[in-house]
Amino acid sequence: MIQKHQLKTVLLHFILVLALLFTAAGIGFLLRGFGLPEANIVIVFFLAVLLITLLISSYVFAILASVLAAFLFNYLFTEPYFSFAVNAPSYMVTLFIMSIAALLTSMVTFHAKKNERNAKEREQESRALYALTNLLTEAKTYAEIAEMAADTISKSVCTGAACLCFDDDGKPDSNYVQCLPGQVLHRETEDTNSLLERLSELDKGYVVGPEFCDWPIYAEDSILGLIRLPKENAQRLSAAQVRILRSMIESTALAMDRFSASAQQIRLHEETVQERYRVNLLRAISHDLRTPLAGMIGTSEMLLGMTNADDPRRQLMEGISKDAGWLHSLVENILSLTRLQDGRLTIQKEREAAEEILGGAARYVMRHHPGYDIEVHAPEELFLVPMDAKLISQALINLLENAVKHTDPPGDICVSVEEDKMNQAAVFTVRDHGSGIGGADLPHIFELFYTSHAKEADSRKGVGLGLAICETIVKAHGGSIFARNRTDVPGAEFVFSLPLEVEDNE
Structure with missing residues (x-):
């Protein structure tokens, strides 16, 4: 399909070249009929070559148009007519200068047009990245980041783009989002094992699957997700589109990484607050238990000293003393732990x-x-x-x-x-x-x-x-x-x- 499309484009461009040159020849016959000099006809052919260069962005066709214009002018408008022979030596100089001038003109025009096209591509890339960045700054979840990235890439680069997120363990989610014209689909992820196997064999910017070309979204040391482009459309991307796609993937990676870091910071803050509450609670309980435990230990030891060994109540008092000592040791350990964790010890x-x-x-x-x-x-x-x-x-x-x-x-x-x-x-x-x-x-x-x-x-x-x-x-x-x-x-x-x-x- 791609070769037929390219052949059709070449034929259309060649027909356009011939049409413009023959149109210039017709205008030349008309000017010669009015008795105008050959210099005016040369300018008409220059104009035809310039139009060809403006309409067709190709060095090959620019050079071809310049050569054909020179030969056509020689064949139709120099004596002997309808022959490539040249009687006057001055015509040879005229044809040579005309060929060089036409070629230089076409080259300058081609470069100017190429620079204009590059400027437009850069402007388009900047606009797309600006729009995506503005959207991503408002995203509050991974799902929103994925949907915004897929939607922007679908509109700017390749219709039907999708985004698949990975979890903290580097495993694909069970679903991914795909943006089609007028609708957003949430589709089930295919066999994750085969997907991970394809990614492990990544030797270029993307991997080709049964339906999509998958472009990985990388953080510094892990994979965050995939940008998925329909395979048929992805293989037709121009170099400019690939450049825009890579820039958008980098912006998406930064947004995902920033969101992940923010979520981790929130979790750490919550854990720190919970730990502080836990330590304060332990410290408060331990301080409240110290005084009654000290009294229990002292009283039990005093009662033991006042009780004979054969008294049946002695065993109960020994149990009280032992349990109170164990509780006192536990309280001291808790207080020591809280002081150590707070850095106050x-x-x-x-x-x-x-x-x-x-x-x-x-x-x-x-x-x-x-x-x-x-x-x-x-x-x-x-x-x-x-x-x-x-x-x-x-x-x-x-x-x-x-x-x-x-x-x-x-x-x-x-x-x-x-x-x-x-x-x-x-x-x-x-x-x-x-x-x-x-x-x-x-x-x-x-x-x-x-x-x-x-x-x-x-x-x-x-x-x-x-x-x-x-x-x-x-x-x-x-x-x-x-x-x-x-x-x-x-x-x-x-x-x-x-x-x-x-x-x-x-």
Whole structure:
């Protein structure tokens, strides 16, 4: 179809050239009949060549018209007439000058017309982009952006244009919008797997499908959608139309990317507000619980001291004291977490004796859990580690209480510290002899509010704060923490390291 169309156009242009030249010849005979000199006839042929150049935008036809005009003038209006022979040498000069002048005139006219056409194309491109940009600034959803882009491209470049959006995971939506004259269609997307496969083999500006030529809309590092042009119309686009299409696709990509960034910013703001409300609520509740819990702990301890070991009420008071201590520890963890997340808890590092920190944490846990015996291992020589003693003690207590929760008494719990001279770090380790960490739990063990399901706990089941606080404290010190299962016996071990600063800040 394309070859037949081009052949028809060439024939029409050739007929036009012959018609104008023969018309110029007829006017020449008329002028010679009036006795006018041959210079006037030459001007008529110049005019014919100029008209041909204006009507036909082609170098080939401009040159052809110039040559045919020279030969036709020679054949009809120079002696001997109706012959290509030339009697007077001056005619040869006249014909040569006429050919050169006609050729130069046609070339200048052709360039002027080409510049005019390019200017109009640029103006059309600017108008189309301006209209599309104005529309896209008013779009409030991805669907509106897609419909506006498809409608503008359909009117300016290719009738029947469509736009298919992709989600955040790079998958095509189930429907796309197509704009036809007088109507907007919402069509179901064809097989997405074959569509993605064609896009993966993209080796030029677009991919050809059964119905459409698909032009991808790219963001900086992802695909946002497709501009879909009917295949038959898309393959007839001129270079100027392709240039306009690419510019419109870039404008659409900017609008989609801007909308995506704005939506993400709104989501982040909402999450920040929700997090602030949550932290404020936790802080308020925790502060309100501290005072009555302190009273409960003090009263229960006083009553325990006043009760004999064989008193049946002693077991109840021990339960009250233990539960109140657990609640008090939970409240302290919540308050520490809120202060850490708000950045209000500053890290004040001083060189502390590591064995004293370990011993203090172990004694605290054994006092609250008398059925357990915790082993402490530290270097024989004094080992000073830059740390905030209060925060690191809290982290160790949380790790030890986590070990107690997952280990049956008397248990086999060990806490140790050693120097890693190669990495210039102090390595703390807490080991238990429990059921270990499940494979599904291990990647999430330090997440906020995540609790392990490896062992069903009692009424004082954790709420997933202790390990999250440990990670926050260690990272605030510039260290790292991880968990793993023991290889020698059943159980788990938690390891965190703190950097040993070379310079003395004291």
